[in-house]
Amino acid sequence: MSDVEGHVLHGLLEETSGDIVIRIDRHGFIIHASANIAELGFDFAGALLLPHITDLAARDHAAYLGEHVAAVLAGRPQTGWAEFPVNESAGCNSSSSGHCARWYALSLRPMCDSRGIADGAMCLMRSVQQVRSLEGELHARAVTDPLTGLANRQAFCATLRRHLAHGGGQMIAVFAVDSMRALMMRYGQRTADEVLWGFAKFLETMALSGHELAQLDGERFAVLLPEMTSRSAREWCEDVVATFAGLASPASNHARSKGTHLTASAGLARVECTVDWTLREAELGLVLARAGGGRQVAVAGHRRAA
Structure with missing residues (x-):
């Protein structure tokens, strides 16, 4: 040198x-x-x-x-x-x-x-x-729901866009705890948050390898179900709904007298067309399931966007 x-x-x-x-x-x-x-x-x-x-x-x-x-x-x-x-x-x-x-x-x-x-x-x-x-921490905060720790709607939509770019075809499910708004009005936001947190952890327990979970908003949760047929996806969702009702039932005997019994419903759809179309179909299925009394799984009619 x-x-x-x-x-x-x-x-x-x-x-x-x-x-x-x-x-x-x-x-x-x-x-x-x-x-x-x-x-x-x-x-x-x-x-x-x-x-x-x-x-x-x-x-x-x-x-x-x-x-x-x-x-x-x-x-x-x-x-x-x-x-x-x-x-x-x-x-x-x-x-x-x-x-x-x-x-x-x-x-x-x-x-x-x-x-x-x-x-x-x-x-x-x-x-x-x-x-x-x-x-990395800032990015994690930007794509994570602070209450449940699950991916948020923005992150889940990005995941759907990636799958659509490769052709799509996967099944997704949108879950919600029935009567959440009534529960919040009666018992307050803190109790509602505890229920949502508990349901998020329950979904994580029920999820299979490869499933991707997210919280879409204050009461709806989404699960991407790759490698599942529509039939197997429906069977899995029905198992989730039934298991949650069974787990919530023993702890809700006192609540029943007050007209509160925790159950969940789900809507199913296939990843196709666009992100908005896919989520709309799954959420429409959830609406149909709740309209039927809750604790159900429903699939919206297969209608293509005009």
């Missing part, structure tokens, strides 16, 4: 405490790295071959990082930082459990020789894990 490069490197280290400073050659191989790169689990001291900058990234992000670095080395400045998770095999602590993904951002500044020809780059590598975690 030349005196000029060493001075630049020293200056960067002083200004970026906690960041990792890396010097790469014109091909992207790491010539030097600050000592704190060891925090990622990399030890270059005993390496027989120079590691490449892309060795720092997880396998599915290595190509992206390579393209970003190659563009800078070729004289095509890139706007912004390149963000990627570090290589898991080196970046995970062996004592930790589960999947480890620590995100970093990389910024490059081309270095030129005395003739002005690109001779590598100085790289600054900074942890963005906290930002990523915050973004």
